[in-house]
Amino acid sequence: MKYILIKSLSKLAPAIIILVIFLTSCDSNMVFDSSFTLPANGWNEKSAVEFKDVVVSDTLALYNFYISVRNTDAYRFSNFYLFLTTKLPNGKLGRDTIEIKLAELNGKWLGQGFGHYKDNQILVRKALRFPVSGKYDFLIEHAMRQEVLTGINNVGIRIEKL
DSSP, X not given: OHHHHHHHHHHHHHHHHHHHHHHHHOOTTEEEXXXXXXXXXXXXXXXXXXXXXXXXXXXXXXXXXXXXXXXETTOOOSEEEEEEEEEOTTSOEEEEEEEEEOBOTTSOBOSBOSTTEEEEEEEEEXXXXXXXXXXXXXXXXXXXXXXXXXXXXXXXXXXEEO
């Protein structure tokens, strides 16, 4: 009996794997999703993370814009400040200062994850309309008044079409 069950499961395994990959890879609303791994010895205040050539073709659509942050429990602060510089296809620049809350006042980390790592995806702009179609560049710099910031492992952006 065990042999028949194992043989049946082994025949289904490839189909199950393909189905899981298909379901997890289908994200028709995602326009851009990328993350950058920061150096293990810390993020220097003079080093920026750059996301280039993000194509936005539909200026009538609405988008949600997220910043993603992965931190460790070695991060010394409850919040995280960053500068976001946006270069539009027409050459114009925009710059925002963004605060991301990573922990509660009692020290409990926010976000998802196990062990020492926590992943946060923060909605920065809801129902955003891009003014110009073309290729956008985004630059993220930490704004934490530390020459070298430790405890932040990854930073990224995600843009979803509504």
